[in-house]
Amino acid sequence: MTSDTSTDTAAALQAWSLLLRAHASTTRLLSAALEKEHGLTINDFEVLHLLAQAPDRRLKRVEVARHVMLTPSGVTRLLEGLERAGLVERVACPTDLRVAYAQLTDAGTERLTVASCGHVGAIADLLSGSLSPEEVETLSTLLAKLPGVAQTPGCCPSA
């Protein structure tokens, strides 16, 4: 009978606060290293990583936005930076003039590879250092249940 409303509310408050703290803490840790060693922000890396796994190493900007949880304007500016750095190219879509693809360049691929070593390791260390593999899985499962977080892997299959 843990279904006491006020207890649940307090627990929710606690969880929320911890989520904020966890994000701030981990973000700062990982961000500092990544930025210093490779000149990339966390979101830069996340986008590069995302593009590398995409079909032709390219994605619509809207899809990038959805995955990294940025607004359209955020994506525009993030990609602006990556384009300036030559890591990503802007490619027009022949069938729909509204869309502009973000296309990972060879330089971008290489840069990602280089940065991955350290960054992925840092992430793995951070989590494995505190949580067991099972706990990591559980954490993923729980976070994915929050509204708007699900990865939507087969959400927009064909058209």
Place this chain on the structure above:
Amino acid sequence: MTSDTSTDTAAALQAWSLLLRAHASTTRLLSAALEKEHGLTINDFEVLHLLAQAPDRRLKRVEVARHVMLTPSGVTRLLEGLERAGLVERVACPTDLRVAYAQLTDAGTERLTVASCGHVGAIADLLSGSLSPEEVETLSTLLAKLPGVAQTPGCCPSA
């Protein structure tokens, strides 16, 4: 035998990505409402809430920083805003001229009370709508294990 290194790394990557997404998603959701209805940012609320529970409804700025995971400069500017709004007062410490307390005013207390209704409800809804009470507990437990996240309840007891 789930202890395959590369599997673990992939799982860690996934969890990290989900943490980023969860933060972005929930933050935007809650922030929009809180800001529109009460003119407070999430961190504003968090600080008000923290001060309300503190001994004399006041805390050293350093301690505020530790709890909300802001750098000193962040705290200065956040409190600047709350002071301008009359929700918090700056109180000098008689025994150590370096420290300035953040003291919650009556107006601040009231504002917090008013804002709490909606905001705490929104948080509870957000979590309870997606997770069971047990899952919320588990989430808290896991997040708290991450480096630098622990609440340090009895960390600086007396002096």
Place this chain on the structure above:
DNA sequence: AGCGTTCAATTGCGAACGCAAGTATTGAGC
């Protein structure tokens, strides 16, 4: 064909915040 709606993307604006440097205060070692 013409028209309103929806969608992709960009831009102006402003807010939040970290980092690095600077100031003031305290305390420890001599």
Place this chain on the structure above:
DNA sequence: GCTCAATACTTGCGTTCGCAATTGAACGCT
């Protein structure tokens, strides 16, 4: 008592990013 290191806090500067408004393209309806 003086000096040096640590501490609490502030300020200048730059970055990231969301929101609102805007442009331009695509699509459905008549």
